[in-house]
Amino acid sequence: MIPALPDVLLRTPIAHRALHDLSDNRPENSRAAIRAAVEAGYGIEIDLQRSRDNRAMVFHDYDMTRLTGRSGPIQQITADEAQATRLLHGEDGIPTFDEVLQIVSGKVPLLIELKDQDGAMGPNVGPLEADTVRALQGYDGPVALMSFNPNSVAELARLxxxxxxxxxTCSYQPEVEHLPHAVCDHLRDIPDFDRVGAGFISHEAADLSRPRVAALKAQGVPILCWTIRSPEQEAEARKVADNVTFEGYLAARPG
Structure with missing residues (x-):
């Protein structure tokens, strides 16, 4: 039996990398952005990367330069070092997944994306998935896990x-994703959905017209999408998608 996506993740708009706003000192995936999303009652999408000591850190990029001004991969520093590395336009450092779970504490739903750790969507995964699942033991709140790498999803299903x-999922343009053409050609039509025991997709909004998306929707598979940046884009995306991941504006909440 494939676990169902929590219904609240189909009803509550999801703030992309939390409710971030640099003008208010709320960088993406920061504690401040998490707190703002909780206060506003939005669902929260966060990204997880692995530290050198195999802790799940709430951080999007592989290299830290864009978000911290410190060059180098986050995988080359410890969790303690990451927490001490201040986010640009923020008031504190990179949070651990454990910290974010404490802040959210079940008040709003969490959509958790594990970034590919293999480098080419291959099978070299495990430590990030293990620490993610460890942190979630005993957590009382609606959550769902996802990854671009189907092997990561399969490992989550096992753990x-x-x-x-x-x-x-996305349109997998090699020049955008920086992946080999063969990998993009394989992943583009979501061939691993059944194999890895997936229960939903979160698809690139500009590619929602893909026939494979329509086929999954016809099977009753929930369709989320990313990233919506205006009410007009949201209205268009909702013709296909059950829910949106948004940023740069405030999506209308149900009720």
Whole structure:
């Protein structure tokens, strides 16, 4: 039995990398952005990367330069060092996944994306998935896990078979994704959905017209999408998608 995506993740708009706003000192995936999303009642999408000591850190990029001004991969520093590395336009450092779970504390739903750790969407995964599942033990709140790498989703299914999980998907343009053409050609039509026990997809909004998306929707698969940046884009995306991941404006909340 594939775990169902929590219904609240189909009803509550999801703030992309939390409710970030640099003008208010709320960088993406920061504690401040997490708190703002909780206060506003939005769902929260966050990204996880692995530290050198195999801790799940809430951070999007592989290299830290854009978000911290410190060059080098986050995988080359410890969790303690990451927490001490201040986010640009923010008031504190990179949070651990454990910290974010404490802040959210079940008040709003969490959509958790594990970034590819293999480098080419291959099978070299495990430590990030293990620490993610460890942190979630005993967590009382609606969550769902996802990754672009189907092997990561399969590992999550093995480690936590009762946790909702899905695949993050896109049009897979090699020049955009920086992946080999063969890898992009393989992943573009989401061939691993059944194999890895996925229960939903979160698809690139500009590619929602893809026939494979329509086929999954016809099977009753929940369709989330990313990243919506205006009410007009949201209205268009909702013709296909059940829910949106948004940034740069305030999506209308149900009710």
């Amino acid at each position: 936590a078979p009762n946790m909702p999980r899905g695949i993050t």
